[in-house]
Amino acid sequence: MYKILLVDRCYFTRTGLESWLNQTDFFPAAFLVTALNNLMLAKEHIIQWQPDLIVADLFGFKHDLHHIEQFSSLLAACGKENRLILLQSGEDAALADYCAQYPLQASLLKTAPLETLARVIDAAVLERPAREMPQIAAPLLTRQEEKVLSLWMEGRSNQSIASKMCINRKTVYTYKRNIRMKLGMDNRFTPFLSLPESVN
Structure with a gap:
């Protein structure tokens, strides 16, 4: 059983790839797939869930505030x-040059044929030994907590999040507290702090 983390801002890409990866006709190995649309959450998943393979579209996040810090944090978590x-x-070109500093299995455009992507994924997972099937395959955050984090x-x-999710404002506070505890955040401003700049 190989663990794959999909990181993509596009909902349709995440669900489409997840469905495609779970079709056993295409791949000789079995996959446990988690899909996320948040770079900070993806970094925490890499550290704690330890996937065998990460498939990411960083281009979709390049206009985010502090995107370089988030990219470096995510790429550094890949080991x-x-x-x-x-x-x-x-x-x-600038993003490609930046990513070239880190070890990549491959870099493809989404327009690449699925057969090409399948060959790249097969090569990547076959380089690693299979893990035993986990007894419990639970994500780090619940679906509701992921929604709260994205809106946050x-x-x-809190009122806007509560209205959007049709829940009580106190429930939003509880979700935020749980998110901070699970992600090891020191305070309520942690998701918005940029990483310190490296000195060269």
């Missing part, structure tokens, strides 16, 4: 134990 495939929704990262107030 020897997992492989990174960039499946980009567009081309950007957009800068919405």
